[in-house]
Amino acid sequence: MTLLELAGVSVRFGERAVVDAVDLEVAEHEVVCVLGPSGSGKSTLLRVVAGLQPVSAGRVLLGGADQARVPVHRRGVGLMFQDHQLFPHRDVGGNVAFGLRMRGSAGRPGRGSYEERVAELLELVGLPGAQGRPVASLSGGEQQRVALARALAPSPRLLMLDEPLGQLDRGLRERLVVELRELFSRLGTTVLAVTHDQGEAFALADRVVVMREGRIAQAGTPLEVWQRPASEFVARFLGFENVIPAVVAGGAAVTAWGEVRVPAGSPQGEQNLLIRPAGVVQAAAGLRCEVLARTFRGTHVALRLRPEAGPELEAECGLAGAPTVGDRVAVAFSPAEVVVLPAA
Numbered sequence: 001m002t003l004l005e006l007a008g009v010s011v012r013f014g015e016r017a018v019v020d021a022v023d024l025e026v027a028e029h030e031v032v033c034v035l036g037p038s039g040s041g042k043s044t045l046l047r048v049v050a051g052l053q054p055v056s057a058g059r060v061l062l063g064g065a066d067q068a069r070v071p072v073h074r075r076g077v078g079l080m081f082q083d084h085q086l087f088p089h090r091d092v093g094g095n096v097a098f099g100l101r102m103r104g105s106a107g108r109p110g111r112g113s114y115e116e117r118v119a120e121l122l123e124l125v126g127l128p129g130a131q132g133r134p135v136a137s138l139s140g141g142e143q144q145r146v147a148l149a150r151a152l153a154p155s156p157r158l159l160m161l162d163e164p165l166g167q168l169d170r171g172l173r174e175r176l177v178v179e180l181r182e183l184f185s186r187l188g189t190t191v192l193a194v195t196h197d198q199g200e201a202f203a204l205a206d207r208v209v210v211m212r213e214g215r216i217a218q219a220g221t222p223l224e225v226w227q228r229p230a231s232e233f234v235a236r237f238l239g240f241e242n243v244i245p246a247v248v249a250g251g252a253a254v255t256a257w258g259e260v261r262v263p264a265g266s267p268q269g270e271q272n273l274l275i276r277p278a279g280v281v282q283a284a285a286g287l288r289c290e291v292l293a294r295t296f297r298g299t300h301v302a303l304r305l306r307p308e309a310g311p312e313l314e315a316e317c318g319l320a321g322a323p324t325v326g327d328r329v330a331v332a333f334s335p336a337e338v339v340v341l342p343a344a
């Protein structure tokens with residue numbers, strides 16, 4: 001069932017549409033991550049759903065009900081921002097209990113059940129027994145967990161996260177993202193998150209929505225978006241650099257890198273071609289390249305190649321037999337890793 005529906009939502013500041021006719025649905029229990037470069041309108045979209053930002057056009061529906069006249073505190077949505085905004089003068093328990101009080105007057109529990117619920121929430125986020133700790137004594141990751149417990153406290157029907165792990169170092173982010181995913185699936189939480197970090201979005205989301213200048217550039221499962229970026233913009237945003245103009249005819253494309261076989265059914269004519277790095281493979285014969293750089297990535301080696309013709313190429317290969325900087329190699333392209341991107 002659809003929990004959240006945005007229909008033709010626009011937000012204009014002066015002449016400029018920062019959110020431009022966005023349609024988006026989030027199903028109950030679904031985790032959706034909005035992804036996009038800085039300034040693409042992600043936070044504004046969240047603020048619209050929360051009721052913190054009026055729309056210039058369009059409708060926001062929660063559980064089928066138009067939210068136009070529903071104030072922030074009656075929408076039943078939880079918000080967690082990147083600078084987690086904990087109250088420094090309250091202890092951990094006080095911060096989480098604040099989230100409970102935010103539930104509004106209806107069904108307000110007595111003091112005893114507050115304490116029980118706070119304990120339960122801290123257990124949930126992996127900080128059991130931390131009620132009495134001063135906020136200032138917590139690490140960044142711990143503060144993030146407290147902010148999450150506070151946001152979850154009123155059992156919001158929709159939890160919204162704005163760059164939830166933005167401030168933390170990479171290792172901690174990767175761990176927390178796995179924990180969040182497990183927690184949300186266990187609780188059945190419906191989540192709308194925004195991030196500019198594609199790794200985070202792909203790890204967390206059932207569905208990702210890529211934004212560009214206030215519009216949705218692509219929406220789909222992480223796998224769909226990864227395998228079939230809908231445009232050069234999305235491909236480059238995902239970090240793919242082997243994008244080149246091409247003329248596609250039948251099962252092959254003519255490019256500056258030579259002729260490249262493309263998957264059956266690819267669009268024909270003048271297009272852009274994406275070749276994922278895994279599809280640039282060493283071969284006995286093919287495009288001759290010099291190895292410019294070689295980076296060890298744990299599971300594989302990333303190579304930057306200068307071909308005899310065309311722009312530089314990114315390639316990936318196994319650890320065994322990886323060439324070194326200055327080596328000359330020949331590469332061929334595997335069609336399974338080639339995507340014809342619709343020309344802009």
Ligand SMILES: Nc1ncnc2c1ncn2[C@@H]1O[C@H](COP(=O)(O)OP(=O)(O)OP(=O)(O)O)[C@@H](O)[C@H]1O
Nearest residue numbers: 013018036037038039040041042043044045194196
């Ligand atoms: N109240 C405002 N008045 C005028 N312009 C605004 C206002 N709020 C946001 N903007 C502009 O709208 C654009 C989108 O902002 P928004 O914060 O939604 O982007 P974002 O994708 O979340 O970016 P970031 O990843 O940097 O947070 C930006 O160019 C911003 O400067």
